[in-house]
Amino acid sequence: YDRFVNKEILNYASLSTKFFYCGKEPHRHSLPQEETNKMMVTLAKKGHIVTRLKGGDPFVFGRGGEEAEELACHNIHFEIIPGITSGIAAPAYAGIPVTHRDYSSSVAFVTAVNKPGMDKGKYWQHLANGPETLCIYMGVKRLSEICELLI
Secondary structure (H helix, E strand, C coil): CCCCCCHHHHHHCCCCCCCCCCCEECCEECCCHHHHHHHHHHHHHCCCCCCCCCCCCCCCCCCHHHHHHHHHHCCCCCCCCCCCCHHHHHHHHCCCCCCECCCECCEEEEECCCCCCCCHHHHHHHHHCCCCEEEEECCHHHHHHHHHHHC
16 A cells, blocks of 8 residues: 555455555655565465555556556456546645636646656646646645746
8 A cells, every 4th residue: 555545444454454555755665666566466476366555546646557567467457446636636625626618628637756857948838838727746845946937
């Protein structure tokens, strides 16, 4: 499970369940992604039922795509049961629609973590001219910089 999972939900698991914390924080991973992938494959091949419990939608900046690819490479059947991504949940909870017939007909989910060597100015300018609503993930520490690049 990851750090975004409410720990109370773990109480609903069988008493025989073994839990492995695979949470990640900025610049501090309890378990490298490759190790998480390897553990899921190893346990599944031993016949265990493996549940990868994540907060939100694992396919929206949740590394779920990488995990699914690894399982598929080993011919391990899996099922994705998505949650609600924070880019939808947080605005909705605050009463802010990400789309609205009169104001916004498009929305983009973007990460503030840019790849090394990327032209940040060009990237953010493209976004400033593109979708009407931006949901920026992992951007708190770069908020001032992002605002400058968007305006």
